[in-house]
Amino acid sequence: MTGLQVRDVVVRYPAGRRDVTTAVDGVSLDVAPGEVVALLGPSGCGKSSLLRAVAGLEPLAAGSVAFDGEPVDDVPVHRRGFGLMFQDGQLFAHRDVAGNVAYGLAGRRTAGRGSGQGRGDDGRPWAAGDRAAQVDALLDLVGLGGYGPRPVATLSGGERQRVALARALAPRPRLLLLDEPLSALDRSLRERLAVDLRAALVATRTTAVLVTHDQDEAFAVADRVAVMDRGRLLQVGTPADLWHRPAGRRVAEFLGYEAFVPVDADAAQPLRRALDDRGRGVGAGAVLALAEGAFVVDAARGAGARGSVRAAGGAVAGAAEVAGAGGVGAQVEDGAVKGTVLGVTSRRGRSEVRVDVDGIGAVTALAPVGVRLDPGSVVALSVEADAVAALPLDGTA
Ligand SMILES: Nc1ncnc2c1ncn2[C@@H]1O[C@H](COP(=O)(O)OP(=O)(O)OP(=O)(O)O)[C@@H](O)[C@H]1O
Numbered sequence: 503m504t505g506l507q508v509r510d511v512v513v514r515y516p517a518g519r520r521d522v523t524t525a526v527d528g529v530s531l532d533v534a535p536g537e538v539v540a541l542l543g544p545s546g547c548g549k550s551s552l553l554r555a556v557a558g559l560e561p562l563a564a565g566s567v568a569f570d571g572e573p574v575d576d577v578p579v580h581r582r583g584f585g586l587m588f589q590d591g592q593l594f595a596h597r598d599v600a601g602n603v604a605y606g607l608a609g610r611r612t613a614g615r616g617s618g619q620g621r622g623d624d625g626r627p628w629a630a631g632d633r634a635a636q637v638d639a640l641l642d643l644v645g646l647g648g649y650g651p652r653p654v655a656t657l658s659g660g661e662r663q664r665v666a667l668a669r670a671l672a673p674r675p676r677l678l679l680l681d682e683p684l685s686a687l688d689r690s691l692r693e694r695l696a697v698d699l700r701a702a703l704v705a706t707r708t709t710a711v712l713v714t715h716d717q718d719e720a721f722a723v724a725d726r727v728a729v730m731d732r733g734r735l736l737q738v739g740t741p742a743d744l745w746h747r748p749a750g751r752r753v754a755e756f757l758g759y760e761a762f763v764p765v766d767a768d769a770a771q772p773l774r775r776a777l778d779d780r781g782r783g784v785g786a787g788a789v790l791a792l793a794e795g796a797f798v799v800d801a802a803r804g805a806g807a808r809g810s811v812r813a814a815g816g817a818v819a820g821a822a823e824v825a826g827a828g829g830v831g832a833q834v835e836d837g838a839v840k841g842t843v844l845g846v847t848s849r850r851g852r853s854e855v856r857v858d859v860d861g862i863g864a865v866t867a868l869a870p871v872g873v874r875l876d877p878g879s880v881v882a883l884s885v886e887a888d889a890v891a892a893l894p895l896d897g898t899a
Pocket residue numbers: 515516523524525543544545546547548549550551552715
């Protein structure tokens with residue numbers, strides 16, 4: 503066995519005088535060498551407790567943690583050869599950037615020390631050369647080339663986390679444990695840093711476990727995502743696996759699926775046809791989960807009643823648009839899915855249209871940026887099959 507093996511791990515904390523909280527409730531998980539796995543779940547589901555148990559910072563109430571087939575349960579934290587990185591980076595304020603990274607180099611494991619811990623020079627970017635060159639290479643790796651002499655007090659939050667990452671990678675840990683490393687940053691910075699974090703982990707072939715409550719971050723950084731809830735693992739899979747085949751409603755909700763409809767309901771038939779067209783036929787009895795964008799406002803097929811679909815330039819799209827023609831939806835083509843507009847917001851170069859669809863309820867449809875739709879108007883909707891998933895019949899997760 504290579505990589506990390508977590509078996510039936512239980513972590514408990516005292517709660518009150520007699521009670522205990524079971525924060526991790528029998529979790530098993532393997533992480534292959536060079537693989538990045540994200541632990542994803544809502545606040546309090548036990549992600550950090552599991553990570554801390556792997557690190558050796560929390561005692562196990564049951565189960566075991568092994569690396570490369572050897573149990574580490576009796577190995578103290580600093581002898582496990584695991585690196586840790588936290589939300590706030592915890593840089594040394596009195597050292598400059600280079601000094602912080604060099605501190606990580608000082609802790610580098612040497613080849614052959616301890617079982618499975620040593621890896622000789624393997625062509626990684628900072629494996630050779632003197633210490634200053636290694637620091638420079640690490641700073642280049644995290645996109646901070648030339649930052650060495652900067653006092654850390656002068657860095658932005660994102661830059662600090664990049665330094666913390668360089669420092670954490672410097673000793674070439676056989677496993678890097680990252681606890682919400684980006685969550686103190688604002689969203690756009692987080693998105694950019696997530697991409698860079700993955701690039702740095704892949705370039706250094708670092709085996710890593712990342713804790714996050716942010717689905718986008720988990721999907722951007724990890725090869726596989728482990729969804730946790732109430733101390734248990736609900737599903738582990740690649741981002742594509744999870745997105746297309748959530749194990750159940752709780753996983754789907756956590757990934758951002760916002761509406762659910764039994765496949766046999768009338769309202770589900772257009773969705774079912776769209777899945778059939780993609781070769782993703784769904785059997786009777788399943789439930790369809792709809793993510794944002796499962797419907798797209800279909801301007802070409804018309805809008806009716808008290809509103810109209812207008813493109814950004816003001817041109818009326820769709821010949822069937824009428825104002826005030828009695829009866830909501832009167833002018834929308836037969837056979838089209840119809841939705842009553844509840845409101846429109848613009849985000850990231852597109853419009854998100856909250857629409858109420860008969861038999862399904864309120865969902866978020868997409869439309870071109872600048873589209874003007876009055877609340878109460880009825881729009882035709884087409885289905886985007888990629889944003890629809892079928893939940894298995896027995897999916898309890
Ligand atoms: N030191 C502790 N003492 C007592 N209870 C704790 C302790 N640490 C965590 N817990 C409890 O264990 C459960 C899991 O907490 P944990 O921090 O592992 O969750 P999490 O998923 O990482 O949450 P968050 O995303 O909010 O950090 C929670 O109910 C929490 O209150």
